[in-house]
Amino acid sequence: MVLPAVPVSQSPESKFREYLATRPKSQRLTRPQRELIQFIFAQHDHFDVNQLIRDLDRADLRISRPTVYRTLAKLVDAGLLRRIEVNSRTVYEHDYGYPQHEHLVCEVCGKMIEFQSETIQNAIREVCTSHFFQQSGHTLVVRGVCQECNRARSAKRRLDMI
Amino acid sequence: MVLPAVPVSQSPESKFREYLATRPKSQRLTRPQRELIQFIFAQHDHFDVNQLIRDLDRADLRISRPTVYRTLAKLVDAGLLRRIEVNSRTVYEHDYGYPQHEHLVCEVCGKMIEFQSETIQNAIREVCTSHFFQQSGHTLVVRGVCQECNRARSAKRRLDMI
DNA sequence: ATTCTTGCAAAGCCTTTGCAACTGC
DNA sequence: GCAGTTGCAAAGGCTTTGCAAGAAT
Numbered sequence: 001m002v003l004p005a006v007p008v009s010q011s012p013e014s015k016f017r018e019y020l021a022t023r024p025k026s027q028r029l030t031r032p033q034r035e036l037i038q039f040i041f042a043q044h045d046h047f048d049v050n051q052l053i054r055d056l057d058r059a060d061l062r063i064s065r066p067t068v069y070r071t072l073a074k075l076v077d078a079g080l081l082r083r084i085e086v087n088s089r090t091v092y093e094h095d096y097g098y099p100q101h102e103h104l105v106c107e108v109c110g111k112m113i114e115f116q117s118e119t120i121q122n123a124i125r126e127v128c129t130s131h132f133f134q135q136s137g138h139t140l141v142v143r144g145v146c147q148e149c150n151r152a153r154s155a156k157r158r159l160d161m162i
Numbered sequence: 163m164v165l166p167a168v169p170v171s172q173s174p175e176s177k178f179r180e181y182l183a184t185r186p187k188s189q190r191l192t193r194p195q196r197e198l199i200q201f202i203f204a205q206h207d208h209f210d211v212n213q214l215i216r217d218l219d220r221a222d223l224r225i226s227r228p229t230v231y232r233t234l235a236k237l238v239d240a241g242l243l244r245r246i247e248v249n250s251r252t253v254y255e256h257d258y259g260y261p262q263h264e265h266l267v268c269e270v271c272g273k274m275i276e277f278q279s280e281t282i283q284n285a286i287r288e289v290c291t292s293h294f295f296q297q298s299g300h301t302l303v304v305r306g307v308c309q310e311c312n313r314a315r316s317a318k319r320r321l322d323m324i
Numbered sequence: 325a326t327t328c329t330t331g332c333a334a335a336g337c338c339t340t341t342g343c344a345a346c347t348g349c
Numbered sequence: 350g351c352a353g354t355t356g357c358a359a360a361g362g363c364t365t366t367g368c369a370a371g372a373a374t
Contacts, residue, residue: 007355028328028373049363060370064331085247088339104295115289123281124304127211131275132309140302142286147294190348190353211338226356251338252338 001045001098008097012041012080015096019078019095027074032063036071037080046084046091046112086112086141102140108149163207164276170259172205174242177258181240189236194225198231199242208246208253208274248303250275268308270315275308293323 010018013029016037018029040060044052048067056063064072072092075081082095086105091112102120104113120140128135145153172180175191176197182189183286201223211230225233234254237243241311244257248267253274264282266275282302290297307315 021286025328026374030329030373032330037276066332066365067330070329085250088247088252097292102289104290104293106295107298113293113295115293117285117289118284119285123285125303127261127264127277128266128304129283130307131266132306132312133275133306133314135306136269137306138302138304139236140181140286140300142290142291142295142297142300144295144297150294152297170350187353188349194355227338228340228357229355232354266349 003099003101005097012096013037016075016078016080017072019080020021032067033071033074036068037075040081040092041094044092044094045084045092048084048089048091051093065101072106074136084139086140102142104142104144104146106146106149107143107154108145111146113146165261165263165278167259175199178237178240178242179228181236181242194229195233195236196283198225198230199237202237202243202254203256206254206256210251210253214254218292226295246301246303264302264304265278266306266308268311269305269307270307270311273308 004028008015009116013034016033017029019103020029039056039059040052043055047055049065049072053063053065053068072083074082076083076092076095077130080094080096081092083094084091084103086103087107099116100121101114101116105111106113124135124138127133169245170177175196179191180193182191185215198218201218201221202209203215204212209217209229211234215225215230218230228286233244238245238254238257242256242258243254246255246265248265249269261278262283263276263278266277267273268275286297289295310323
């Protein structure tokens with residue numbers, strides 16, 4: 001986490017409970033779901049499904065793959081998680097308690113750097129207004145090479161020239 | 163196409179030929195590839211692989227699925243096409259001869275509205291500079307509901323209230 | 325008690341790959 | 350003629366689904 005967290009009044013679990021209750025056909029909060037929420041909001045930042053399942057496994061939490069997928073979908077729908085597609089990889093990150101932000105993604109090491117930009121958010125808002133487009137969210141991914149990988153590359157280039 | 167095209171000096175095919183020639187291990191321009199390029203740059207705007215193959219089929223161009231995938235990858239690498247991930251769907255659009263732009267994507271009808279924003283591009287450039295991040299490209303997708311679908315929704319809502 | 329959720333196995337997508345036949349250069 | 354490309358079939362990832370057993374309200 002690099003950005004300041006947004007203050008929230010409820011725990012992720014109770015926010016999720018609220019979401020479940022307000023569904024058209026009311027849904028249930030189960031043990032696997034609670035374990036997942038607790039696990040995700042205790043540790044992860046950006047993660048994909050395979051990482052998550054591996055980590056759950058290491059933590060001796062046996063939650064089946066389908067249940068993980070089904071629960072993640074609900075968490076996204078509930079506004080607890082955000083789902084991002086990055087270079088054909090699907091990653092999740094905290095939404096609840098975390099501010100809207102954009103990403104720089106290093107194509108070499110895969111690192112994701114977060115940043116906020118009022119300017120960009122305002123510009124998007126303006127464009128939506130002028131197109132009478134009702135915005136529900138956005139994703140900005142900037143691809144490139146991060147500082148460290150760039151250094152490494154330059155070094156290698158210098159070596160290659162010898 | 164809604165944005166003004168960028169003037170280009172070469173045809174897509176010759177631009178691709180140039181790309182092929184400058185590869186480390188030189189590659190070949192084949193009949194299926196030429197047909198694909200001609201077809202894509204004659205008609206399509208945004209398309210996914212299945213649409214493309216269906217349309218090729220209708221045009222009696224039989225190019226195998228693997229070849230389509232392999233060629234699209236090269237076209238993206240050559241800078242002729244851009245590849246965008248939108249709501250778990252992979253779509254391609256012209257890159258060569260078309261300016262950098264962002265997308266509003268309607269979650270109801272799937273329409274993609276293009277727009278350009280100097281402000282956003284500058285803001286991205288600035289952020290990259292301050293993070294010593296060497297940008298190679300970016301994707302901005304704004305999700306929401308377009309004007310028409312919004313109208314339809316409002317109308318339906320009014321009806322529901324009776 | 326009822327209705328939703330789980331886990332398993334299996335199926336579904338989309339995409340990639342191994343390989344023999346083929347074709348640019 | 351050599352090296353890269355094609356098409357086929359098959360395999361690979363990731364994600365979803367049908368269904369019987371189990372759990373939440």
